[in-house]
Structure formats: structure tokens, C-alpha cells
Amino acid sequence: MSVKQLSIFAENRPGRLSNITHLLAVNGINIRAMSVADTKDFGILRLIVNDADKAVAALREGNCAVTVTSVLAIRIPDRPGGLAAAMQLLYDNNVSVEYMYSAFISEKNGEAYLILRADSNEKAEQAFEGKYHLLSQEELLAM
Amino acid sequence: MGKYWNEKIECMGPEEMRALQSERLVKQVRHVWDNVPYYRAKMEEKGVTPDDIKGIEDLHKLPFLSKADLRDAYPYGLLAKPLSECVRIHSTSGTTGKRVVAFYTQHDVDLWNDCTARAITAAGGSKEDVVQVAYGYGLFTGGAGLDGGSHKVGCLTLPMSSGNTERQIQFMEDLGATILCCTPSYAAYIGETVKKMGKSPDDLKLKAGIFGAEPWTEEMRQEIEKSLGIKAYDIYGLTETSGPGVAFECECQTGMHINEDNFIAEIIDPDTGEVLPDGTKGELVFTAITKEAFPLLRYRTRDICVLTRGKCACGRTLVKMAKPMGRSDDMLIIRGVNVFPSQIESVLLKMSNASPNYQIIVGRENNTDTFEIRVELTEEMFSDTIRSIEELERKIGQDMLSVLGIKAKIRLVEPNSIPRSEGKAKRVIDTRNLV
Numbered sequence: 085m086s087v088k089q090l091s092i093f094a095e096n097r098p099g100r101l102s103n104i105t106h107l108l109a110v111n112g113i114n115i116r117a118m119s120v121a122d123t124k125d126f127g128i129l130r131l132i133v134n135d136a137d138k139a140v141a142a143l144r145e146g147n148c149a150v151t152v153t154s155v156l157a158i159r160i161p162d163r164p165g166g167l168a169a170a171m172q173l174l175y176d177n178n179v180s181v182e183y184m185y186s187a188f189i190s191e192k193n194g195e196a197y198l199i200l201r202a203d204s205n206e207k208a209e210q211a212f213e214g215k216y217h218l219l220s221q222e223e224l225l226a227m
Numbered sequence: 228m229g230k231y232w233n234e235k236i237e238c239m240g241p242e243e244m245r246a247l248q249s250e251r252l253v254k255q256v257r258h259v260w261d262n263v264p265y266y267r268a269k270m271e272e273k274g275v276t277p278d279d280i281k282g283i284e285d286l287h288k289l290p291f292l293s294k295a296d297l298r299d300a301y302p303y304g305l306l307a308k309p310l311s312e313c314v315r316i317h318s319t320s321g322t323t324g325k326r327v328v329a330f331y332t333q334h335d336v337d338l339w340n341d342c343t344a345r346a347i348t349a350a351g352g353s354k355e356d357v358v359q360v361a362y363g364y365g366l367f368t369g370g371a372g373l374d375g376g377s378h379k380v381g382c383l384t385l386p387m388s389s390g391n392t393e394r395q396i397q398f399m400e401d402l403g404a405t406i407l408c409c410t411p412s413y414a415a416y417i418g419e420t421v422k423k424m425g426k427s428p429d430d431l432k433l434k435a436g437i438f439g440a441e442p443w444t445e446e447m448r449q450e451i452e453k454s455l456g457i458k459a460y461d462i463y464g465l466t467e468t469s470g471p472g473v474a475f476e477c478e479c480q481t482g483m484h485i486n487e488d489n490f491i492a493e494i495i496d497p498d499t500g501e502v503l504p505d506g507t508k509g510e511l512v513f514t515a516i517t518k519e520a521f522p523l524l525r526y527r528t529r530d531i532c533v534l535t536r537g538k539c540a541c542g543r544t545l546v547k548m549a550k551p552m553g554r555s556d557d558m559l560i561i562r563g564v565n566v567f568p569s570q571i572e573s574v575l576l577k578m579s580n581a582s583p584n585y586q587i588i589v590g591r592e593n594n595t596d597t598f599e600i601r602v603e604l605t606e607e608m609f610s611d612t613i614r615s616i617e618e619l620e621r622k623i624g625q626d627m628l629s630v631l632g633i634k635a636k637i638r639l640v641e642p643n644s645i646p647r648s649e650g651k652a653k654r655v656i657d658t659r660n661l662v
């Protein structure tokens with residue numbers, strides 16, 4: 085059970101982030117989570133949006149290099165140690181995390197969501213099986 | 228210790244020179260016809276035989292040779308002597324197809340050395356001089372060319388090759404070098420390093436420099452002359468025509484005298500191939516009339532240039548060529564190395580099925596060429612991690628280095644970010660203002 089993440093290549097120059105987010109806004113796309121990884125010359129903007137297909141079309145139209153990756157969106161209890169327990173579980177199952185970032189998907193129920201890409205998403209999914217809830221694309225779209 | 232290396236030739240009257248060229252041309256055309264089937268086929272295709280070439284006035288009847296012919300005939304197709312008679316090979320950098328490989332008999336090496344001896348003499352050199360050759364030695368013609376001329380003149384020769392600049396300056400100072408031979412950008416760099424080392428031109432015995440193998444400006448000349456306390460002389464040549472020494476500058480510094488007894492120069496219209504009168508801007512074409520092993524007839528240099536005839540204030544009558552004012556193809560000379568945009572394209576094609584858009588940015592900082600290649604990232608090249616993008620940049624950089632022979636800074640840019648005019652991306656931005 086994974087969700088689609090958009091990764092956008094962005095040169096480090098003024099106005100780039102504002103352009104991309106504006107492009108999504110005018111297409112009625114809601115950003116649910118976001119992270120930026122950057123170097124001296126360029127960055128990768130990673131986004132979880134409500135409608136990934138529509139967002140990809142809009143970004144391509146706007147001349148962005150965009151790629152779609154499957155990532156896991158796991159729900160963790162919003163309390164001290166919530167994240168640590170999930171990480172311990174991955175470690176115990178020999179899964180390494182490529183990157184992760186938090187999402188602002190849900191403010192209700194005292195729950196937080198974490199976006200995660202593992203060296204093997206499949207193994208990570210198995211590890212979380214029955215212990216954590218993984219968000220599906222449909223659930224994401226409905227939120 | 229004269230002013231000229233070969234006064235008879237260098238100051239020969241125009242009629243006598245034409246007669247000498249005619250005689251040599253007729254002989255050379257016969258030699259090529261007999262020994263180079265590739266060129267013979269070109270002549271036959273044009274309906275020309277050696278009997279049609281009775282003198283220099285018939286030169287225009289001969290077919291042209293171009294870089295494409297060199298590629299088609301690689302490596303031995305234009306060789307006019309058995310390999311057992313050849314003693315030397317030189318080559319330009321670049322991959323097969325772009326690389327020029329030239330062959331020399333001992334006779335050819337001697338003639339070439341004679342050409343560079345004239346250049347050294349014109350720069351005030353004699354057997355009393357110490358000549359520091361800081362051109363690269365090896366396949367590149369710069370080192371061997373000036374080294375040979377220096378030996379011929381009888382100068383004490385310092386075969387330093389390029390690099391290790393502080394040591395160059397130390398040798399220069401300790402051993403009293405009087406003439407420096409290298410690329411103009413390296414000369415400028417040596418000048419800066421002299422200053423950085425807390426030395427001044429007065430610490431050196433240098434009086435002259437012979438600089439070539441890349442385009443340089445009058446401003447650069449003045450800068451080099453000041454920083455090293457010398458008079459700076461230009462020299463011209465191509466590997467195809469043996470190397471540096473095809474033409475050399477005299478003390479008047481108003482163009483380079485072409486060694487006409489070895490090379491007949493023509494200016495043509497690059498589009499029609501029609502020969503243009505002296506004083507008209509056009510593409511420079513050389514016919515080698517004395518070389519044995521690799522005698523190119525009517526070779527198109529792609530350099531845009533002007534020829535001036537008449538007796539020079541230095542006394543020489545050899546025709547003068549202006550500094551090349553550009554190219555009739557898209558070749559760039561970056562840090563002395565020939566670079567074609569098509570080479571860059573071929574590297575990028577291997578990375579991605581669809582050739583990504585790219586742009587070459589060439590500039591000059593501190594007298595050294597800067598070279599950046601911007602590549603528009605395509606979605607198939609792009610993956611989600613920083614690591615993989617940096618890996619891609621590194622890979623492109625390595626491939627460019629191995630294909631071009633020089634290092635380029637690779638910068639990945641966003642799709643469609645390279646400006647296009649009339650749908651076509653502008654491939655080259657060269658801010659060096661060398662013309």
C-alpha cells in the first residue's frame with residue numbers, strides 16, 4: 085500500500101519554488117506533504133499531493149522535470165517515542181531508509197503521517213503489516 | 228646571426244616565388260596522384276589529371292580536402308609514402324573522426340623545423356639564445372615543432388613541456404631563458420605567477436615569446452608583454468599542415484608571414500568554394516607543396532582570414548595572414564583544444580534516447596578559458612535522489628573528458644530552460660571576444 089510521490093528537479097535560482105507551487109495552486113492541487121533536498125546547484129522537491137496524475141500533467145506542461153516514485157505514508161501516534169518505535173521496527177527487519185519527512189496530512193485524532201522511502205518498500209511494508217496503518221492513494225485523494 | 232633564417236626565401240621577389248611554387252606544385256600533384264588513390268579518385272571525379280596542372284594558375288582546378296576527408300581516409304588513406312619511410316606521427320586530441328593523425332618523413336620533419344627556425348629568428352632568436360619550450364610535448368605538435376626549430380637555430384633548448392609553473396619560472400630565472408614558447412593563455416598564467424611569486428620581469432632575461440595554438444587578442448598580447456617584459460609573437464599552424472610554423476609573426480606584429488615556399492595559401496568563399504582576391508575576407512586554404520608523407524592539397528582550414536601581399540617593413544615578402552577572425556564551421560578552440568558541438572551531442576546521446584538540449588558556455592577568467600556544458604535534464608535521466616543526479620553529472624563529466632580531451636564543468640538544468648530562437652537552442656555562448 086503505497087502512495088505516489090512527485091519529485092521535481094529544480095535549479096537553485098530565485099523564484100523557482102514559488103513558480104512550482106503557483107503552478108500547482110492554479111491547477112487546484114493540494115499539497116499534503118513536501119520536502120526539499122538541495123545541493124549547491126540544484127534541488128529535488130518532493131511532494132505528496134491529493135491528485136498526483138493531475139499534478140504531473142500540470143508540471144510537465146510547465147516544463148518541469150518530474151518523476152513519480154512510490155513511497156509509504158505511515159500513520160504514527162503523535163506522541164514521544166512514536167517515530168522511534170517505527171524506526172526500530174524497520175531496523176529489526178533490516179530495512180534502510182533512503183529518506184523520510186513528515187506530512188501535514190491529518191490534524192485530527194492525534195495522529196501524524198510520515199512519508200518514507202526505504203531501500204525496499206516491499207520489505208518495509210511487510211514489517212509494518214498489522215502494526216501501522218499505511219495510507220492508500222484513494223485515502224489520500226479523499227482527504 | 229642574421230635577421231632572417233633564410234633571407235633568399237623570406238625576401239624573394241613575387242615572380243620568383245610564384246615560379247618556385249609552380250614548380251613544386253606540379254611535382255607535388257604528380258606525387259599525390261601516383262601515391263594517394265583517395266585524392267586521385269577525387270581528381271578523377273572532377274576530371275582533372277596532373278597534366279592539367281601546369282603551374283600555380285591551375286591550382287583552382289584541384290578538388291578541396293576537408294576534415295571529412297581526413298575522417299574518411301583515417302588513418303592511412305592520405306599517406307603518400309610507405310610507412311617504412313615515415314619517422315614520426317603527431318595527432319590532435321579528440322575521438323576518432325575528429326582526431327587528425329599526421330605522418331612525417333625525416334624530410335618533412337626537417338622542413339617543419341626550418342619553418343619554426345624562421346619564426347624563432349624573426350622573434351630575435353639566434354644560437355646565443357636560451358629557448359624555453361613550454362608547449363606540451365608528445366602527440367601535440369607544439370612542443371616538437373618549436374623544439375625542432377630551436378635546435379635548428381642552435382639555441383640552447385629547455386624542453387620543459389607545459390605545467391609546473393613555479394618550476395618553469397625557477398628554470399627561466401636560473402638558466403637565463405631568453406625566449407618562451409607556449410600557448411598565449413599559458414604565457415599569461417606564467418606572467419601572473421611571476422608576480423605572485425614576488426618576482427618582476429627584471430628578474431628574468433626573457434626578451435621574446437612565441438605564442439600560438441589558440442586564439443588570442445591584442446589586449447592579451449599587451450598584458451603578456453607587460454607581465455613578462457617581452458615582445459610577444461604570434462605563430463600559426465595546424466597538425467594537418469605539420470604544426471606551428473606555417474606562418475609566423477615578424478617584429479612589425481601586423482600579421483603572420485606564411486612560409487609560401489612550403490605552403491600555398493588561398494582565400495575562398497566558404498559557401499561556393501570560389502577563390503577570392505587578396506584582401507578579401509574568406510576561408511583559408513593551404514596546399515602543402517613540399518611535404519612528402521602527408522601532403523594535403525587545397526586543405527580547407529575553416530579559419531576565416533585575410534591575406535595581404537607586398538613587402539613588409541621587416542623586409543620579408545612572404546604573404547601575410549591576419550589573425551583568424553572566426554570559423555566557417557562550429558569548431559571551438561578551448562584551452563588550445565579543438566572542440567566540436569557534435570562531440571558533446573554524441574556523449575549526451577549515449578545518456579538518453581532523445582538527445583537532451585545542451586548549451587556550451589565558454590568564457591575567459593584570469594586568462595584561462597572557462598568551459599561549462601549545461602544539459603537540460605530529461606525525465607528519463609532524472610531519478611529521485613540527489614546521489615543519482617550527482618552521479619549522472621560525474622558520469623557526463625568523465626565521458627566529456629575522454630571524448631574532448633579537456634575538462635568541462637557539467638551543470639544539469641531544467642527542461643526547456645535553455646533559450647531557443649526560432650525553435651533551435653543556441654548551442655554556444657562564447658564571451659571571450661577573440662575576434
Ligand SMILES: [Zn+2]
Nearest residue numbers: 477539541543
Ligand atoms: Zn614582416
